[in-house]
Amino acid sequence: MKHEQLRLSNQLCFPVYAASRLIIREYQPYLDKLRITYPQYLVLMVLWENDGITVNDITDKLVLKTNTVTPLLKRMESLGIISRNRSGEDERKVLITLTDKGKKMKLVASSIPGLLVDKLKDGALTMEQLVELRTNLNILIDYLQNREDSR
Amino acid sequence: MKHEQLRLSNQLCFPVYAASRLIIREYQPYLDKLRITYPQYLVLMVLWENDGITVNDITDKLVLKTNTVTPLLKRMESLGIISRNRSGEDERKVLITLTDKGKKMKLVASSIPGLLVDKLKDGALTMEQLVELRTNLNILIDYLQNREDSR
DNA sequence: TTTCTTTATATCGCAAGCGATATAAATATT
DNA sequence: AATATTTATATCGCTTGCGATATAAAGAAA
Numbered sequence: 001m002k003h004e005q006l007r008l009s010n011q012l013c014f015p016v017y018a019a020s021r022l023i024i025r026e027y028q029p030y031l032d033k034l035r036i037t038y039p040q041y042l043v044l045m046v047l048w049e050n051d052g053i054t055v056n057d058i059t060d061k062l063v064l065k066t067n068t069v070t071p072l073l074k075r076m077e078s079l080g081i082i083s084r085n086r087s088g089e090d091e092r093k094v095l096i097t098l099t100d101k102g103k104k105m106k107l108v109a110s111s112i113p114g115l116l117v118d119k120l121k122d123g124a125l126t127m128e129q130l131v132e133l134r135t136n137l138n139i140l141i142d143y144l145q146n147r148e149d150s151r
Numbered sequence: 152m153k154h155e156q157l158r159l160s161n162q163l164c165f166p167v168y169a170a171s172r173l174i175i176r177e178y179q180p181y182l183d184k185l186r187i188t189y190p191q192y193l194v195l196m197v198l199w200e201n202d203g204i205t206v207n208d209i210t211d212k213l214v215l216k217t218n219t220v221t222p223l224l225k226r227m228e229s230l231g232i233i234s235r236n237r238s239g240e241d242e243r244k245v246l247i248t249l250t251d252k253g254k255k256m257k258l259v260a261s262s263i264p265g266l267l268v269d270k271l272k273d274g275a276l277t278m279e280q281l282v283e284l285r286t287n288l289n290i291l292i293d294y295l296q297n298r299e300d301s302r
Numbered sequence: 303t304t305t306c307t308t309t310a311t312a313t314c315g316c317a318a319g320c321g322a323t324a325t326a327a328a329t330a331t332t
Numbered sequence: 333a334a335t336a337t338t339t340a341t342a343t344c345g346c347t348t349g350c351g352a353t354a355t356a357a358a359g360a361a362a
Contacts, residue, residue, distance in 0.1 A: 012281060013174050013267065014193065015288035018214045020171040021319080022295040023164050028320095039348065042165065055311060063169045068349050070312055075347075092310040092357045116164065124294035129287055130163060136276060136284040137166035143275035144173040172349080179350095190318065206341060219319050221342055226317075243327045243340040306361070313354070324343070331336065 016137075026119070030112045034105055040076055041109065043069075047082065047098050048106050054093045063145065081105065167288075177270070181263045185256055191227055192260065194220075198233065198249050199257050205244045214296065232256065 024038045031041055039062070046061050047053070059069045073096060076082045081102035087093035121127055175189045182192055190213070197212050198204070210220045224247060227233045232253035238244035272278055 011289070012271075012285045013178065013264070015285055015292060016167060016171045016174055017189075017193075019288050019292050019295075020167045021214060022292060022299075023167055025299070025320090026295060027164065037347065038168075042168075056309090059311095063172060064348095065350060066311055067313080067351080072348075090310085090358070094311065113164070119298075120163075120291065120294070124291050125287060129290075132283065133287040133291075134163045134166055136280055136287075137170050138162070139280075140271065140275050140284075141166060141170050141173060143271070144170075144177060147270075148173075148176070176350090188317065207339090210341095215318095216320060217341055218321080218343080223318075241328070241340085245341065304362085306359100308357105308359075310357080311355085314352085316350090318349080319347085321346095322344085325341085327338105327340080329336100329338070332334085 023116075026116060027112065030115065034109060035079070036076075036081070036105075039064075039072055040079075040081075041112075043072065043076060043096075044081070044098075044102060044105060044109060047096065047102065048110075052095055052097050054087070054095060056093075058096060063141070076102075174267075177267060178263065181266065185260060186230070187227075187232070187256075190215075190223055191230075191232075192263075194223065194227060194247075195232070195249075195253060195256060195260060198247065198253065199261075203246055203248050205238070205246060207244075209247060214292070227253075 027038055027041070031038060034041075036044070042062055043058060046058055050057075055066060055069055055073065058064075058073070059066055062069070073082065073084060077084050081099055083097050083099055085095050085097070087095050117130070120130060125133065178189055178192070182189060185192075187195070193213055194209060197209055201208075206217060206220055206224065209215075209224070210217055213220070224233065224235060228235050232250055234248050234250055236246050236248070238246050268281070271281060276284065
């Protein structure tokens with residue numbers, strides 16, 4: 001019984017880690033055309049949904065830390081796709097806004113996820129299984145994030 | 152219909168990526184006691200199962216590239232948990248073997264995955280859902296790896 | 303209003319992860 | 333045998349990810 005758990009776990013944590021990298025690799029050719037990386041694409045997705053938010057807002061949504069996000073945003077600023085400005089109301093906050101260049105990328109970028117799903121759907125999993133997978137992952141994420149917050 | 156796909160995908164690729172990092176964070180306190188990282192732990196798991204294999208064998212099993220694995224193994228060598236030796240039969244190959252120190256870590260390390268599953272099981276997902284999640288991820292991984300190989 | 307604490311962001315150092323490229327041994331071709 | 337190709341590993345340069353620590357503004361407590 002204990003042995004079974006041990007094997008399952010080896011086959012749970014590692015698959016998530018491997019799948020993550022494989023999916024990002026699958027994204028890469030499309031992102032190359034936009035000259036951005038996957039984490040940069042995630043930042044853009046957050047901003048397209050909600051422009052003018054703070055560094056911490058982005059940090060929370062992407063489940064990252066500021067020591068990852070600050071340099072990431074600086075690189076995106078130097079690429080000319082976002083701008084970083086201190087808030088007038090609260091000088092501690094840095095507001096992140098899309099530049100025109102960043103806004104224009106939305107049209108091309110928003111077609112990418114659909115292409116990915118088309119590949120996976122039926123090729124690998126049915127739509128139902130994809131939904132099931134997403135649901136289970138989101139439950140896991142919520143659980144682990146709540147554990148983190150209460151520490 | 153197309154909109155639905157787009158939303159699902161945003162909620163599929165990102166959850167895998169976020170879950171991966173959250174699970175590794177959950178592993179970290181246990182790995183800290185052994186003074187190793189998660190990727191180093193994965194290498195050890197491979198070697199405990201199959202000692203004396205080549206760099207490429209490890210690379211394949213972990214779905215990584217040599218430019219990641221070679222430095223990783225060098226760090227593990229300098230930690231004294233593995234040794235790297237050129238094969239006599241084929242001078243191109245480097246054989247990786249566990250040192251006594253590396254072998255001894257198995258006992259402590261093998262208890263870690265069980266602790267993780269205990270946390271997740273029922274706290275987040277049922278055993279059935281964990282199995283379901285693992286199954287779907289493995290199908291996805293097989294599919295994406297086969298796509299990669301045929302390129 | 304001074305001092306203490308919290309909040310928001312940034313910096314540092316190091317380990318992954320990876321595309322591109324290099325090197326050298328093994329194998330195939332001519 | 334000489335040359336070309338393939339295979340196995342390594343190196344370089346860059347981005348990400350994160351623990352630990354720093355800094356400065358805002359808010360609370362004294």
